[in-house]
Amino acid sequence: PPVVGVLAVQGDFREHLAALAACGVEARAVRRPAELEGLSGIVIPGGESTTIDKLTRVFELRDPLKRLLDAGLPAYGSCAGMILLADRLVDAAPGQQTLGGLDVTVRRNAFGRQVDSFEADLDVAGVEGGPVHAVFIRAPWVEEVGAGAEVLARSPEGHPVAVRQGNLLATSFHPEITGDHRVHRLFAAMVGDHVEKTRANR
Numbered sequence: 001p002p003v004v005g006v007l008a009v010q011g012d013f014r015e016h017l018a019a020l021a022a023c024g025v026e027a028r029a030v031r032r033p034a035e036l037e038g039l040s041g042i043v044i045p046g047g048e049s050t051t052i053d054k055l056t057r058v059f060e061l062r063d064p065l066k067r068l069l070d071a072g073l074p075a076y077g078s079c080a081g082m083i084l085l086a087d088r089l090v091d092a093a094p095g096q097q098t099l100g101g102l103d104v105t106v107r108r109n110a111f112g113r114q115v116d117s118f119e120a121d122l123d124v125a126g127v128e129g130g131p132v133h134a135v136f137i138r139a140p141w142v143e144e145v146g147a148g149a150e151v152l153a154r155s156p157e158g159h160p161v162a163v164r165q166g167n168l169l170a171t172s173f174h175p176e177i178t179g180d181h182r183v184h185r186l187f188a189a190m191v192g193d194h195v196e197k198t199r200a201n202r
């Protein structure tokens with residue numbers, strides 16, 4: 001069966017591992033380059049994007065991971081993970097890099113101090129069965145959406161908070177902590193489609 005990796009250098013990777021397992025997906029924590037081998041998808045968790053960026057470089061995961069993403073490996077990023085998948089950032093920390101891939105500009109800590117953290121029920125395109133209870137924790141939003149990217153959900157004020165571009169999925173919020181696994185199931189379906197396609201092309 002396909003194995004989905006969860007980048008496990010910092011952040012709430014355990015919650016993502018559990019959510020994937022609950023969807024029947026074989027999931028593997030990734031801390032070393034060798035653990036990237038043979039993956040059919042990767043999740044980049046919530047946490048602190050500057051720390052994940054730094055540790056990914058320190059552990060020499062950045063270059064191989066970037067190569068896999070460039071080659072079309074399906075990836076899902078929640079919150080800090082969304083930041084890491086963005087091509088462009090507003091309010092990046094000095095020296096902060098992203099892996100990129102998503103043709104969007106993401107604003108870090110966008111919701112500001114007043115609404116540091118909040119929850120909202122949002123309709124998410126591609127997720128059936130009613131709104132998703134979305135938990136935002138010092139969350140980013142998508143400030144600009146490039147031509148290739150599709151907005152799947154908006155915050156109550158109308159900011160894009162879930163986007164998809166081909167094999168890449170990102171949410172400002174954290175479905176890994178609510179017990180509602182529909183977003184992970186959407187990603188698992190993207191991974192399944194990719195596995196089928198690469199098999200067919202072989």
Ligand code: GLN
Pocket residue numbers: 045046047048049050078079080081083108109137138139140
């Ligand atoms: N504010 C964090 C950052 O910039 C993201 C917060 C989160 O992942 N919950 O990385």
